[in-house]
Amino acid sequence: MRARALIFLGAPGAGKGTQAREISTRLGIPHISTGDMLRDAVQKQTALGLAAKALMDAGELVTDDVVCGIAAARIAQADTANGFILDGFPRTLRQAEFVDGLLLENGRSAPLVVNIEVDPEVLFKRLTGRRTCPLGGHIYNVYFNPPKNDEICDLDGGKLFQRADDRAEAIGQRLRAYGQLTKPLVDHYRKRLLLKVVDGNRLPEAITGEICRLLEDA
Ligand code: AMP
Numbered sequence: 001m002r003a004r005a006l007i008f009l010g011a012p013g014a015g016k017g018t019q020a021r022e023i024s025t026r027l028g029i030p031h032i033s034t035g036d037m038l039r040d041a042v043q044k045q046t047a048l049g050l051a052a053k054a055l056m057d058a059g060e061l062v063t064d065d066v067v068c069g070i071a072a073a074r075i076a077q078a079d080t081a082n083g084f085i086l087d088g089f090p091r092t093l094r095q096a097e098f099v100d101g102l103l104l105e106n107g108r109s110a111p112l113v114v115n116i117e118v119d120p121e122v123l124f125k126r127l128t129g130r131r132t133c134p135l136g137g138h139i140y141n142v143y144f145n146p147p148k149n150d151e152i153c154d155l156d157g158g159k160l161f162q163r164a165d166d167r168a169e170a171i172g173q174r175l176r177a178y179g180q181l182t183k184p185l186v187d188h189y190r191k192r193l194l195l196k197v198v199d200g201n202r203l204p205e206a207i208t209g210e211i212c213r214l215l216e217d218a
Contacts, residue, residue: 002111005098006085006215009185010116013126014200015207018139019116020087022208023215030079034067034089037074057164059173061091061181068098075102086111091182096189112218113189114211116200120175127171131160149151 008016024031041049090096130215135158151160189195196214
């Protein structure tokens with residue numbers, strides 16, 4: 001695959017982060033997750049984090065201007081020269097147009113967009129079951145990939161926690177925001193012939209394999 005921006009699209013819980021991390025390691029290109037950047041800002045209690053926290057906890061989107069600003073600053077770093085993966089960004093048509101403009105301005109190729117499609121009932125279990133280790137960031141799922149000891153990380157003994165926005169109340173709002181604001185991006189990229197679709201209902205390794213094959217042919 002030529003040096004190119006990859007965009008991973010999909011509903012919350014589709015596995016964008018899991019796939020982006022794996023593909024980022026395999027290709028040696030950075031994984032850029034606006035959700036991770038915002039969570040980091042919340043944890044460090046920066047002005048950005050304090051402004052974003054309530055929206056995130058409620059499952060609502062942070063404003064386009066804020067997210068485009070942090071994403072653009074990250075994309076401008078030198079390590080993106082050979083390509084990069086965007087995970088959870090863009091999430092609205094305005095953000096998508098912003099990325100299109102940014103790539104054009106920087107003389108980069110059009111992005112390759114991978115849409116990870118997952119059935120609603122699988123999404124719900126992935127989100128409500130997700131637990132994260134605060135020490136190493138390792139992710140479990142109480143339904144599909146539970147830790148050996150309840151709520152304790154197998155790798156480093158960290159006490160697993162559930163993201164505030166993975167609680168049932170916030171999940172409904174996240175899925176609604178996805179349907180109204182993010183799903184239209186599928187058509188935006190399909191019309192531009194930049195879209196590839198993968199079946200995300202399978203095990204992570206099978207999905208990674210398919211994404212790698214798509215990238216080889218791209
Ligand atoms: P994620 O980890 O990608 O599911 O993001 C977690 C939360 O961060 C989302 O529910 C939003 O509140 C916020 N967020 C992350 N990326 C964006 C984005 N591109 N646009 C708006 N809000 C975002």
